[in-house]
Amino acid sequence: MKTATRHFDTKFLGRSISIIPEIYNAGTVRLVLLALAFILAVMIFAGCGSSETGSDQTYEQNLVQLNEYTGQQLENWDLKSKKRFEEVLTGEPAAFTGAKIWTGTGDIISNAALIVQDGRILDLFSLDIRSLPDGIQTYDLSGMYMIPGLINAHGHVGMADGLQTGSQIHSEDNVRKQLALYARYGITTVVSLGDEPPHAFQVREQHDPRQPGMARLYMSGPVLSPDSPEQAYRDVETLKEKRPDWVKIRVDDQLGRRTAMPPDIFGAVIDASHQHDLPVASHMVALDISKELLRKGTNLLAHSIRDEPVDDELVALMMDRDICITPTLTREVSVYIYAERPDFFDDPFFLEYADHAVLEMLQQPDIQKRYTGEAADFYRKALPLAMENMLKLHNSGIRVAMGTDSGPPARFQGYFEHMEMEMMHDAGMSPADVLTSATRNAAECMDIGDNLGTLEPGKWADFILLEDDPLQDIRNLRSLQKIYIAGAKMDR
Ligand SMILES: [Zn+2]
Numbered sequence: 001m002k003t004a005t006r007h008f009d010t011k012f013l014g015r016s017i018s019i020i021p022e023i024y025n026a027g028t029v030r031l032v033l034l035a036l037a038f039i040l041a042v043m044i045f046a047g048c049g050s051s052e053t054g055s056d057q058t059y060e061q062n063l064v065q066l067n068e069y070t071g072q073q074l075e076n077w078d079l080k081s082k083k084r085f086e087e088v089l090t091g092e093p094a095a096f097t098g099a100k101i102w103t104g105t106g107d108i109i110s111n112a113a114l115i116v117q118d119g120r121i122l123d124l125f126s127l128d129i130r131s132l133p134d135g136i137q138t139y140d141l142s143g144m145y146m147i148p149g150l151i152n153a154h155g156h157v158g159m160a161d162g163l164q165t166g167s168q169i170h171s172e173d174n175v176r177k178q179l180a181l182y183a184r185y186g187i188t189t190v191v192s193l194g195d196e197p198p199h200a201f202q203v204r205e206q207h208d209p210r211q212p213g214m215a216r217l218y219m220s221g222p223v224l225s226p227d228s229p230e231q232a233y234r235d236v237e238t239l240k241e242k243r244p245d246w247v248k249i250r251v252d253d254q255l256g257r258r259t260a261m262p263p264d265i266f267g268a269v270i271d272a273s274h275q276h277d278l279p280v281a282s283h284m285v286a287l288d289i290s291k292e293l294l295r296k297g298t299n300l301l302a303h304s305i306r307d308e309p310v311d312d313e314l315v316a317l318m319m320d321r322d323i324c325i326t327p328t329l330t331r332e333v334s335v336y337i338y339a340e341r342p343d344f345f346d347d348p349f350f351l352e353y354a355d356h357a358v359l360e361m362l363q364q365p366d367i368q369k370r371y372t373g374e375a376a377d378f379y380r381k382a383l384p385l386a387m388e389n390m391l392k393l394h395n396s397g398i399r400v401a402m403g404t405d406s407g408p409p410a411r412f413q414g415y416f417e418h419m420e421m422e423m424m425h426d427a428g429m430s431p432a433d434v435l436t437s438a439t440r441n442a443a444e445c446m447d448i449g450d451n452l453g454t455l456e457p458g459k460w461a462d463f464i465l466l467e468d469d470p471l472q473d474i475r476n477l478r479s480l481q482k483i484y485i486a487g488a489k490m491d492r
Contacts, residue, residue, distance in 0.1 A: 095138045097111075097114075098127075099112055100112065100469075101124065101455060102435065103148070104439040104455060105455075105456060111127045111128050112125070115133075123457055147466065147470060148463055149187070149462035149483070150186050151190075151448075152187050152191065152404055152438075153191050153324075153326045153402060154302050154303075154328055154405050155192050155403070156405070159196060160408050163409040165409060170198075170199055176214060179215045179217055180215075181353060183214055185413075185414030186480045188215050188464070189443075191442075193302055194221070194223040194283075195222060200217065200219055204219060218245040218446065220248040223248045229268035232265055233272045236273050245448075247278050247279070252284060279299035280299050281299065282298040284301060284303060286306075287310065290305055291317055294318060294320075295317065297321075301318075302326050304327045304329065304389055304390055307382070307385075315392075315396045315398065324399040324441065325390070326401050326445075327400060327402075328404055329383065330405070331404065331405035332383040333383070336376040336380040339372045344415075344419070350412065350415045362410060390424070390427055391428045399441045399444070401437060402421060402424070404417050421434050421437075424474075440454050460486055464482065464484070465482040
């Protein structure tokens with residue numbers, strides 16, 4: 001049997017072990033054992049297949065073949081850890097050649113060869129320095145620009161469908177559809193920060209990285225809003241059973257309309273989460289609340305600071321534990337922009353995947369009116385401050401992770417990430433800094449940097465191909481041609 005280099009994601013390995021006794025009944029365990037036997041059979045079969053066909057078997061053919069072998073059964077598994085998928089991923093190495101690669105580590109490799117095997121990067125180097133291994137399958141990407149797949153560090157999946165929210169629109173299909181939409185725009189990973197339907201957890205468990213066309217999903221589950229420290233500990237206990245990647249809280253007085261969660265309660269959520277090694281992302285608006293969240297140990301500021309200019313004390317608090325911020329500038333835009341017909345309703349890059357019925361609705365006067373009033377005015381006025389604050393933090397050495405808060409109604413997944421990156425550039429970040437924010441920083445800040453965010457040996461082969469150089473102009477990200485997730489291609 002063929003042995004391949006494998007890199008196991010221990011986080012998921014831990015998950016797959018812990019889940020069995022906790023939530024699966026005996027019948028399911030039997031199914032799991034059957035599934036394991038099936039995987040073993042597939043591995044043996046796939047191994048025989050590749051030894052018979054030798055190097056004639058292309059990487060993509062192997063992927064297709066494996067999909068055919070597993071086919072329908074994959075759809076029906078109810079316990080599929082990502083580790084196990086790595087085990088069934090087999091294939092001959094393939095070389096993607098000739099592109100200019102911006103790796104996300106600070107390196108640029110011209111006339112590059114990126115070698116991929118089993119969905120992971122095996123090697124990358126310039127063909128000006130080394131030549132390819134004999135007989136390797138190659139895919140010519142001459143003249144193209146390659147960058148790591150983009151990562152949205154703050155999105156939401158499955159909570160809305162068009163302008164509708166609520167349990168009637170919750171489904172696995174809706175979650176998949178949205179992850180596919182992100183991927184079409186080159187967003188190959190989404191960290192969904194809260195209030196996903198339970199279906200999203202199902203999709204996360206079932207995600208098969210060999211089937212391209214869907215962004216990777218990390219998520220936090222229900223946003224916690226306990227009313228006492230004791231309740232905070234209980235809520236985290238309950239939430240941890242779902243094995244969230246993050247815990248999400250909101251600490252916001254909603255422009256004075258409510259009382260914000262007090263420090264003893266959010267402190268308890270953070271403390272309880274840290275006891276289970278769960279990082280905490282905090283929704284916030286205000287400078288003073290942000291400082292208190294940082295003192296209590298939050299692991300992410302999930303929005304911009306929008307009430308006051310950031311100051312040295314905040315920078316010091318963030319620096320102290322190397323805490324990142326996701327600016328979500330497009331979130332502010334979405335609160336007021338639909339009061340009138342926005343210009344981007346004529347943008348072909350948007351219209352390509354837009355739901356025209358939703359656009360019609362957003363142009364009806366009664367709907368437009370919802371985007372006026374006190375909150376709309378506040379966030380419209382707050383946006384320039386949010387952009388200034390983002391740049392100040394960035395210039396102080398704080399890592400900014402590209403995040404949009406897309407996914408709720410009229411926050412258009414995929415397109416808003418591009419709008420966000422253009423706004424970050426408008427705020428004063430260089431194209432290279434914006435790209436770093438949407439790749440390496442987003443991955444490292446969201447605790448998935450071991451596997452994602454840069455193009456380096458051992459990491460997932462998630463990358464996108466552009467016709468034009470994004471370092472020259474961030475809007476060149478719109479020249480997106482192809483998207484690869486775990487080395488498997490989807491067209492834009
Ligand atoms: Zn959010």
